[in-house]
Amino acid sequence: MRHDYRISEMDLGAGAAPVLRGHFLYNEPMKKHVSWRAGGAAQRVYLPADLEDLTWLVRSIPAHEAVHMVGLGSNLLVRDGGVAGVVILLHGVLKKLAIESRTRGLPPAPEGIETALIYAQAGVAAPKLARFAANHDLVGGEFWAGIPGTVGGAIAMNAGCYGSETWDKLVQVQTLDREGHLNERLVDEYVTGYRHVALKHAQQEWFIGGWFRLPRGDGAASRETIKDLLKRRIASQPLNLPNAGSVFRNPPGDYAARLIESCGLKGYCIGGAQVSEKHANFIVNRGDATAADIERLIEHVEEQVEARTNVRLIREVRIIGERQ
Numbered sequence: 001m002r003h004d005y006r007i008s009e010m011d012l013g014a015g016a017a018p019v020l021r022g023h024f025l026y027n028e029p030m031k032k033h034v035s036w037r038a039g040g041a042a043q044r045v046y047l048p049a050d051l052e053d054l055t056w057l058v059r060s061i062p063a064h065e066a067v068h069m070v071g072l073g074s075n076l077l078v079r080d081g082g083v084a085g086v087v088i089l090l091h092g093v094l095k096k097l098a099i100e101s102r103t104r105g106l107p108p109a110p111e112g113i114e115t116a117l118i119y120a121q122a123g124v125a126a127p128k129l130a131r132f133a134a135n136h137d138l139v140g141g142e143f144w145a146g147i148p149g150t151v152g153g154a155i156a157m158n159a160g161c162y163g164s165e166t167w168d169k170l171v172q173v174q175t176l177d178r179e180g181h182l183n184e185r186l187v188d189e190y191v192t193g194y195r196h197v198a199l200k201h202a203q204q205e206w207f208i209g210g211w212f213r214l215p216r217g218d219g220a221a222s223r224e225t226i227k228d229l230l231k232r233r234i235a236s237q238p239l240n241l242p243n244a245g246s247v248f249r250n251p252p253g254d255y256a257a258r259l260i261e262s263c264g265l266k267g268y269c270i271g272g273a274q275v276s277e278k279h280a281n282f283i284v285n286r287g288d289a290t291a292a293d294i295e296r297l298i299e300h301v302e303e304q305v306e307a308r309t310n311v312r313l314i315r316e317v318r319i320i321g322e323r324q
Contacts, residue, residue, distance in 0.1 A: 020057055021049035022093075030082075030321075033089060034073035035148065037242040038272075039291040040082035040321055042068075048093050051121075051182075051208065059180030061086055067178075068320060069206045071123065071150030075157065075244055080291045081322030091150055094123030094208060097132050106171050106211070107186070114216045117171070121209040122152025126159070129212075130226055139217035141169060142225040146233050148245055155207045157316065158197050162229060167192045169212045175205040182208065195249050195316055238276040241284035247298060248281055248313040256313055257281035260301055263308045270297040295319060 028045040031037050048054040061067055066085030070076060100117045109115045116138055120129050129151055130144035143164040147154055154166045155173060167187060175183045183205065191198045199205060233239070248256040260266065260280040267277045272289030275297065276282035283297055298315065306312050 020046075020060075021053045022057070023047045027082075028087075030073075030078040030087070033070060033087075034076050034078060034244070035242060036077055036244050036285050036289070036291075036294060038285055038289050038294060039078035040080045040324065042078070042083050042087040043085060045087045045089060047089050050093060054088065054090075054093070055176060055180045055182065057086075057088070057180075058176060058178065063178070069122075069152070071153045072125065072148070074149040075153055075317055077244065077291055077294055077317055077319045079295065079319065079321035080324035083321035090123040090152060091125070092123065094121035094152070096121040096209070097124050097129065099136060100211065102211075105184075105186075109213060115213050116216060118212045118214065119209060120151045120212065122150060122155070122207055124151045125149075126151060126154050131223075133212075133214055134219050134222035134226060137216055137219035137222075138214035139219075139222045140164070140214045141212065142222055142229060145226045146229050151210065152207045155210050156197060157195050158192050159195070165194075167197065169214060170210050171213045172211040173207055174209040176208050178204045236279055238278040238282050238284050241276075241286065243276070243282045243284045244317050246281045246316050247283050247301075249316055251311050251313070254311070255281070259305050259309050259311055259313070263301075263304045265301055265304060268297070268300070270300060273297045275301065291321075292324065 025045040027041045029041050030039045068087045070089055071091050097120050100119045126144040126147035130141050133141040143162045146161040147159045158165050158167045170187050173185050250256050257280040265275050266280045268275045271293030272286045273293040274284050274286050276284050302313050
């Protein structure tokens with residue numbers, strides 16, 4: 001069911017209540033919106049019309065109600081009992097991608113290196129950002145072609161592969177806070193690490209976009225690198241079955257896939273969920289997996305690896321909602 005939704009004056013206080021221009025979906029099956037293709041329904045899903053519409057929505061949501069921002073759902077599991085609150089889908093709207101000439105308020109570019117600035121909003125697919133950079137003769141962003149998510153997700157978890165990470169390229173981010181205000185923050189306002197990003201002062205904010213500085217170089221060579229990276233991804237990852245990418249972070253000096261495989265878990269199944277036979281750090285849905293199957297398998301892998309190797313794996317994937 002889709003319809004316009006008027007924010008009540010009670011939600012916003014005195015004054016005229018605007019009409020949101022996006023759409024609500026009620027009791028929406030989240031398996032349609034996550035790459036694992038499993039899980040329960042969301043109480044309310046909102047598809048914003050644009051950034052302004054998104055800010056109005058966030059302002060209207062009571063402080064006690066949960067808000068979940070979702071891009072392509074490629075790093076997310078929604079439990080079978082569903083998720084309360086509001087799920088906001090960003091990938092259909094926050095799609096601005098442009099070369100920008102601004103310098104005010106930004107740290108200076110490295111001396112002697114010609115660079116350019118790309119602004120990308122949270123709903124842009126990471127591989128599209130990689131291709132955009134290469135098509136504008138900017139280099140160093142090729143690794144984004146191997147990230148199966150959006151720019152928002154890549155920023156939020158400092159996504160990376162093939163030796164590069166997202167925050168190495170960022171100079172500034174745009175965020176939306178719980179009060180519906182837009183902010184621009186420099187990277188030194190955050191603590192970042194391997195698959196980890198946190199604002200230095202505690203405040204709930206979501207990434208809306210980012211400004212990336214890349215050096216100028218050989219765009220044709222960059223496009224060839226992207227093709228090679230995609231070939232490597234196809235050869236090494238189980239892309240023929242629903243999955244959420246790497247389930248666990250690589251421990252320092254080691255690989256999660258190696259540890260999992262060393263414990264004899266490659267191919268191990270619980271219900272319709274399976275540790276991929278192609279890449280042990282992937283859990284695939286063989287077609288009938290429930291979210292509970294996937295979560296139990298994640299827990300089983302964690303327990304077995306810790307018991308046999310004394311290494312506690314840390315999850316990359318996010319799990320929300322209630323067990324059935």
